[in-house]
Structure formats: C-alpha cells, structure tokens
Amino acid sequence: MELKILNINGQLLTDSREVASMIGKRHDHLLADIRKYQTVLCSQDFGSEQFFLNSTYLDSRNNEQPCFLLTKKGCDMVANKLTGEKGIIFTATYVTKFEEMERQLINLNQPSYKIEDPIKRAEKWIVEQKEKQQLKLQNAQKEQIINELQPKATYYDLVLQNKSLLSISKIAKDYGMSARTFNKLLHELGVQFRQGDCWLLYQRYADKGYTQSKTHTIDSEKSKMHTYWTQKGRLFIYELLKNRKGILPIIERENQQVG
Template identity: 65%
Template sequence: MNQLIPTQQNSEGNLLVSGRDLHEFLEIKTKYADWFNRMKEYGFVENIDFILVTQKRETNNPKNPFTEITDHHIKIPMAKEIAMLQRNEKGKQARLYFLELEEKWNSPEMVMKRAMDYLNARVEKLQTSNLLLEQQVNELKPKATYYDMVLQNKSLLSVSKIAKDYGMSAIKMNRLLHDLGVQYKQGDIWLLYTKHQDKGYTQTHTHVIDVDNSRVSTKWTQKGRLFIYELLKQEGILPLIEREETA
C-alpha cells in the first residue's frame, strides 16, 4: 500500500501520524483546531494517545515573517479510531491503511529491525563513552610523572577563553585545531587525537544529570594553552597582545 498519510517513529518506538496530515486526508471542512478539540471528546488523552507539537511557518508579512502552527503527533490506534468516526469513504481508506500499517509494524521482521536499531544506537553510545573514558585516563597519566609548574597550575580554561586571546570565536578555534590535526569531533564533543591525549593538554569531566543523561565538558590546562600558542605561532597566528606589541 502506498503511503497515504506520512508516518514517523518516535524515540519510544511508536508509529505516529500528524493530526494535520490526517485532517487533510479526510477532507475535513472544519478548522483543524476545532475538529481536533472535538475528536479529543471521545476520550483520547494527551501524552498517552497524542502529544501537542508546534512548528514555525513562513508568512508573507515582512514584519512578522514566521507564525506558529499547532499540530499533534497521534499514535496509530487513535488515528484508526478517528478514521472510523468519519463514516465516509476517506475514513474507510484511512482505517484500512492504518490496519495494514499495524500489521507490518508488528511483524517479526519489523520487530527484529527495531531491536537491531536500538542495539546499534546503544553500541554507538557505548563507543562514545569508551572514547571519553580513554581520553580521561590518558589525561590523568601526566599527573603521575610530571611536576613542573604548568601541571601544578590548577586553573583551567574553556576553548572560548583561549579563542578570545586570538580575537576569534570558539567555533573557529575548534575548527582550526581540527584542521591542524589536534582534535576531532565525536557527536557534539571535541576529542584530542591519540598522539595528544597523554600530554595533559585538557581535562574532561562528565556531569551526571540523571540515570540516562549526562553532560561532558572539556577544558584546556595551562600546558594545553601553551601548546596551542606554540602551534599557532608556527602558522603565523599570534594572540592579540603580541600583535599589538609588534604593531
């Protein structure tokens, strides 16, 4: 069966359809907001059968170029019941469509595919965690063998503060360090290449938010700051204070 009404999958593995797409397919003449409010009277519960979503759309008004549109992401059982309530040919088509969707969605092949997708996502998350752990272990190594003034200095700097010394943004500094072979991006996190990980240039900390969520922050040590200075100096890039002195 062709995709009469577009569907999407949420993070919990539920198949969803847009309320507005269903409203359009059923050729409902009533305004969407009024129609959906009437459908809710049949006992559907928000955050169980559907969720409220909003999206921005462009307008032709220069003073107000965007407007906010309300929509709802509906689970298939609710969409099927709504189709049955219409009591017309379009409703019948939608109901048959949703029945076939449910059958395919719950087939052994699709159940196995969703399980594999879940496992692959977990493996990817675990690999990222292992990379972070490896970097944190390597960053701790110099503390056991070096006792120079740089390593004893406890002050840490964010990349944005170092970038400010050079009159550039953190985004530009991160990209520059990437181009120079210092770091690479893993998801939303910048990690040092292996050859730099055990030099004590950075310290990475994991802040646990809850059981399933955490936030990682990486800051540069004073030794790392000096490393960046020497590296950029070789490329002819000096901090602002040295440029002013040269001028």
C-alpha cells in the same frame, strides 16, 4: 516510596540525593559518610568504584555540585548503617528496584536477530546501532580521561602546574575567534577530532596533560563530558599556532603594532 534506578551503560546505579531523601538524611551528611567509606575501602585495596562513583549535578543556580552514584553494593553499605523502620524500608525498596531493573536489562539485552516480529526486530536493531555509536563515543571519552590522568611527569610539567582550567571558548577569545572556528582550526592541525558532539585529543597528545575532562549530569538518565584545557595545554596551543600558522593572541598582535 520511590527510588529511581539509572541504567548507565548497562550498570545499575542510583543517585545519592535520592538515597538521602529516602533515609531522611541531609545530602551533605550522606556525602561525608560516603567519603569516609571510600577512604577505608581504598586503604584496604578495595575498589571504591564497585560501591560509589563520583558524579556532579547542576543546582537551581546552574552551579556544579558533588554527588555520588551508588551501585547495589553501595546501597548495601549505606543500609547496613541504618536502624529502625527507615533502614528496613530503604533496604526493601532498593532491593526490589534493582531486581526490577535487572529483569528489564535481561529483556533489553535480547539480540534483535532472535526477535520473530519483523517490526520489533527492526526497532531493536535501530536501538542496537544507536547504542553501539554511543558506546564508541564513551570508549573514546574514557580513553582520553585515562590518558589525562597519566601525563608524563617532567620538570617542565611541574613549573606549569596550575589548577585553573579553561574552556575552549575562553582560549579562542584570546585569538578573536569563536569556539567553533577554533575547534575546527585545532582539528585541521591534527590536534583533536570530533566524536559525536564532543572534541577529543588524538592519541599522540592525549597523555601530555593538556586537557582535563569533566562529566556533567544533565538529568537522571543523561550526562555529558566537557573537555577543559590546562595552562600547559594553553601554552601548547600558543606555540603550535605561532610556529605552524603564524597566529598570535590579540594582545601580542597589539604589542607588535605598538612596537
């Protein structure tokens, strides 16, 4: 039986959908079990992220659905609840697969300067540089997410709390602009910067609760972070554009013309 092991930033993980298929369990039932494990782990001050990482995937209708990425410890926990032949086969499979990937990681982690063959050394150097660029992007993304999770609490924040999130394209539409033009405008105003193909807030705005980031799984090896604006962020943009650029949303421009 096959079990895909993912190498995500050097961490070996497997998808809960793969696990559910292997052990012959409905995926939603496995998710419910994992959530129970997380509750118990957190209640005892165990970091559940050592076992399970929250993730999402897009279903056949392109709708976002929840899933988990399991570490080897997470697989251990699931396996310990299984009995009979399925439990034995699952345990043997994931232990073997994780060990294979661990050996591959050791080989991959050999630095380029230790490789004697000049062509292979050059190829490995190129891979290392790409990994460094990707790591820089991921670190910037993680920093933004951490700051988003720790906004400064004020009464103003409480008044503006709203679970509705907006993409930048929707906010740009309020002003009759494209998302590309709007992102460029916010960059010129010192609000955000581009890292790879992702727009991130500068540090002075990162902890204000203006954005929330979500990571979407593209396939078994790739994922992409998308930044969404909160209602508070939307109001911030409104005040910024009005005060710094004299730019108003279409609806207010129309009201001025009527008045």
